[in-house]
Amino acid sequence: MTWQEGWWAYVFIATAGWLATDIWRWLGVLAGRRLREDSEALNWVRAVATALVAAVIAKLVLYPTGVLEQSPLWLRLGAVVLGAVAFFLARQKPAVGIATAIATLAAGLWWLGF
Amino acid sequence: MERVKDERSSVAWFLTGARGILSLPAIILMLSFVGFCSFTAQAGIPLEQVVFMTGIVWALPAKVILVSSILSGASLATAFLAVTLSSVRLMPMVAALVPELRTPRTPTWLLLMLSHFIAITAWVFAMERVQQVPRVHRVTFFAGFGITLVAANMALVAVVYRLVADFPPIIAGCLFFLTPVYFLASIWNSARHRVVYLALAIGLVAGPFFYWLLPEFDILLAGVGGGTLAWSVERSWRSRREVGA
Numbered sequence: 001m002t003w004q005e006g007w008w009a010y011v012f013i014a015t016a017g018w019l020a021t022d023i024w025r026w027l028g029v030l031a032g033r034r035l036r037e038d039s040e041a042l043n044w045v046r047a048v049a050t051a052l053v054a055a056v057i058a059k060l061v062l063y064p065t066g067v068l069e070q071s072p073l074w075l076r077l078g079a080v081v082l083g084a085v086a087f088f089l090a091r092q093k094p095a096v097g098i099a100t101a102i103a104t105l106a107a108g109l110w111w112l113g114f
Numbered sequence: 115m116e117r118v119k120d121e122r123s124s125v126a127w128f129l130t131g132a133r134g135i136l137s138l139p140a141i142i143l144m145l146s147f148v149g150f151c152s153f154t155a156q157a158g159i160p161l162e163q164v165v166f167m168t169g170i171v172w173a174l175p176a177k178v179i180l181v182s183s184i185l186s187g188a189s190l191a192t193a194f195l196a197v198t199l200s201s202v203r204l205m206p207m208v209a210a211l212v213p214e215l216r217t218p219r220t221p222t223w224l225l226l227m228l229s230h231f232i233a234i235t236a237w238v239f240a241m242e243r244v245q246q247v248p249r250v251h252r253v254t255f256f257a258g259f260g261i262t263l264v265a266a267n268m269a270l271v272a273v274v275y276r277l278v279a280d281f282p283p284i285i286a287g288c289l290f291f292l293t294p295v296y297f298l299a300s301i302w303n304s305a306r307h308r309v310v311y312l313a314l315a316i317g318l319v320a321g322p323f324f325y326w327l328l329p330e331f332d333i334l335l336a337g338v339g340g341g342t343l344a345w346s347v348e349r350s351w352r353s354r355r356e357v358g359a
Contacts, residue, residue: 009160012184012193014170015194016180016193016196017167018171024205025208025229026226029209029225033225035209035210035213042213043309043349045209045210046206046210046307046313050301051336051344052203052207052334053234054313054320054336055321055333055340056203056234056294057294060294063325065290066153066156068287068290079291080294087302094138094296094299097298098142098292098299101295102288105288109288
């Protein structure tokens with residue numbers, strides 16, 4: 001019974017993937033239905049949701065998977081910092097920040113011989 | 115007559131949402147899916163399963179964790195636990211979005227169904243744009259965006275899977291890096307509450323800190339702990355200003 005064999009793979013994905021994520025979405029709907037848009041509770045929920053996403057972002061930058069696993073940390077951090085500087089200089093245009101960060105990373109990877 | 119007019123405008127709002135597929139967040143997400151495709155192709159996950167996963171799991175970080183669990187030979191229970199823990203964030207995200215989407219007459223079953231289409235990109239997109247949509251049409255607008263985005267990415271995965279297995283490492287690396295950089299820029303850009311800036315900053319520090327302290331529960335602790343800290347700091351600023359005024 002390895003994951004690759006026929007129907008078992010789909011049961012595996014549906015259980016460990018779909019059920020494991022949609023449970024939280026459903027609970028979110030049930031909780032969100034009771035929240036008033038101007039309430040202090042919603043403010044807290046907003047803060048927790050944002051901090052969770054921020055933690056995911058930090059992990060993706062600090063502990064990436066795949067090719068970037070072998071790239072130096074200073075390059076990834078440098079790309080994010082340069083991207084942030086460009087973002088604020090360009091009056092907070094996301095496209096400018098993103099393009100700068102990716103260009104920095106690409107140049108660094110190329111220079112390091114990736 | 116009234117009814118016909120109403121239906122037409124619903125269709126129009128659905129299509130307005132669907133047109134969001136051409137927005138910057140949707141395009142970046144599609145590029146991230148190309149990256150995910152190359153990851154799964156290298157890992158040897160069959161194409162049909164990758165398409166199935168894209169539609170049924172949807173959240174990209176959850177899928178990356180699912181594939182990593184599969185690769186490490188984890189049992190179903192272990193994989194379930196890893197994905198569940200990493201997906202807790204979906205609950206506050208959905209809970210924060212629902213009050214913006216619904217009207218008092220929106221049925222719960224509809225929200226439960228539409229919640230499947232919420233992942234970080236759709237959440238950021240909806241939090242940013244839903245304010246400009248009349249409240250009665252917000253659910254339709256979101257449905258148009260969410261359904262189109264999922265369908266487009268399933269099609270995209272099916273098409274590019276065979277092309278991406280041998281991506282040059284620089285391209286693969288850049289595709290992976292798009293996701294965190296985009297999330298960062300768009301959350302900052304779309305924040306309409308001061309507490310969001312604070313929670314973003316605290317979460318960025320708290321994430322690695324809790325990863326170092328308690329790696330199994332890092333995201334959960336960083337979210338609840340960091341979010342609560344951000345909320346209480348912002349609340350004390352607010353009450354101090356009210357006292358000062």
